[in-house]
Every structure is written in C-alpha cells, then in structure tokens.
Amino acid sequence: MRNLSREFAERLQRSNIRPTYPRIKVLEYLAVKMTHPTVDEIYSCLVKEIPTLSKTTVYNTLKNFVDVGLAKIVVIEENEMRYDVIMHKHGHFKCESCGAIYDFALDIEAIQAEGLAHFKIKEKNVLFYGICLHCITTEQEEN
Amino acid sequence: MRNLSREFAERLQRSNIRPTYPRIKVLEYLAVKMTHPTVDEIYSCLVKEIPTLSKTTVYNTLKNFVDVGLAKIVVIEENEMRYDVIMHKHGHFKCESCGAIYDFALDIEAIQAEGLAHFKIKEKNVLFYGICLHCITTEQEEN
DNA sequence: TAATAAATTTGTAATTATTACAAATTCGGA
C-alpha cells in the first residue's frame, strides 16, 4: 500500500506537480478504480478518508492533471465532466441502464475521416451507448 | 419560403407533433443551419423573429424532437447540449480554435469494438478535436 | 529548530445550463 502511494507520488513529481496527499489520492482513485468517475464520485469517496477535503480541491487537482497530461476529460454526457487516466487509445461504452462506463479496445487510428483533408486532428473519441451484458442478463432473469 | 415552412410543418405532423410556429422555426433552424447549435444559439437567433419566444419553449421543443426521433443530442462538450437533425451516420469534428463543428463522412459500422460481445449497442458516436483548415490558414497569414 | 515566502487547500459566493411548475395564451373541434 505504502509502495503504491509512493509510485503515484513519483508519477506526480515527474510531471512537476508536488505530491500532496489529496493529489496522490485523486490520482490513485483514477488509476485504481478506472470507472471514469465524475468529480462528485471522486469527492464523495475520498472525503471519507480525508475529512477536510473540499470539492474545489478535487476540481483544482483534476485541472492540474489535465494541464500536465496526467489525465484527460472524457465527454460522455453533457451535464458532467468525467476523467480518465488511461492514456492509450480506447473507446468508451456507456450503459443506458446502469450508467456504468466500459473501456473497449479499438484501432482508433484505422478510422478514416473523409472530408477533413488538411485539418489538424489532435484527439479522436469513440463513444457507444447501449445496454451492457450484465443489465441484459439481469433483465431476463426478472421476466 | 412558404413552401419550406410547409415542408417542416408536414414533417412535424408525420411525427405527431402539432406544427406550431415555434416548433416549425426550431426545426427549420436545425435543418437549415446545420451547425449543431446550442440551446442558447437557437434561442438568440429565433427570438429576433419571434419576440415572445422563451428559452423554456426551445428546451421543450427540442425535448419533443428527441422523443419522437426528429433530432438527437450531440455531446461535444460537457457543459452544454447540442442538437442535430441529420440522422444518417456521420462523425463530428470540433475546432478548438474557432469552436465550429464540422460533419464528416464515416463508415461508422466498420468500427469494430473488441470486448463488447453480447452488449446491445444502440448508438455510436465519433468525435474528433483539432484545428480546422480555416484556422490553420488564418494563423499562417498572421505570421 | 524557527521564521518566512510560496504553494496548496478550503469555503463561500457567483456563474451558467437545465429543469420544474403554475399561470397565461393559443389552438382545434363542436
């Protein structure tokens, strides 16, 4: 456990961010839970461990992470920001029934965009919506 | 002009929505402008023509359109809803410099998702971010 | 170790988009 924290601390330092306790915990949350949490989810979970934590700190911390490239904003619904630390390319699937977000492997570079010649493409997002396997089987059991 | 309005009115009726003036105008705006506008953009433009228009009406109208399948919500940034009437499949490109949103042709069904076996996929979105050709050339002229 | 300056965290208030809801208006059929 101590070692895991040290690893995150070092990751912060390599990005020139002081490894304070809240920052380590936020990074750990993103990296370990991998659920693309909202700010509120991060805050609600961490405040149990860090009673003095404020939501503004979570916002500040995430903004820092995005600035230095440690995390990125994932746009899944239009009313909330979600965050992601896994930086290699993948797609996102949101289950409309349970709200869970799944990562899936994807050859994102293979997507050919027609009509964007000479545009500078910095970022490619792929987002699917539907019903996940868990919810499909649960529904069937109920009937 | 009159004919165009009648066409939209008929489209509303076919979807079992009463073709009232605000509804015709909102549908026309979505269909003619094709800029994936925000609610605020729609409201600000139409209120010039319909001085009594309220923003709530725009929200209500768009909600109706989405319910009957006349429009859909396009999630491009996390702080605002955008709407789209073109229902055939395409990707979206957002220019980070000027904010414009471009459609581009795309074989969206060709995207293979690994790891979503037996998931029910209802909707696929592809969203690119970058700098559009117009902004690239404008920047070069400035230097 | 103590003092100081800088960075970080915190809490409150402001901002913005959206939704809830009841009153006013408009629309369509008798």
Next chain:
DNA sequence: TCCGAATTTGTAATAATTACAAATTTATTA
C-alpha cells in the same frame, strides 16, 4: 363563437462548475 386541451411563457429551483480570498501547509533559509 365557445370550451377544453395543448402549448407557451416566466419565474424559481437545481446542479455542476468557476472565481476568489482567507486559512493552512509546505519547502527553504537562517
């Protein structure tokens, strides 16, 4: 024209995010 239903409107409530100044913590230097 009149009446009931649907639509529109305006205001207030909600929720996420940002702004900002005060309080706290941290790192540095003496």
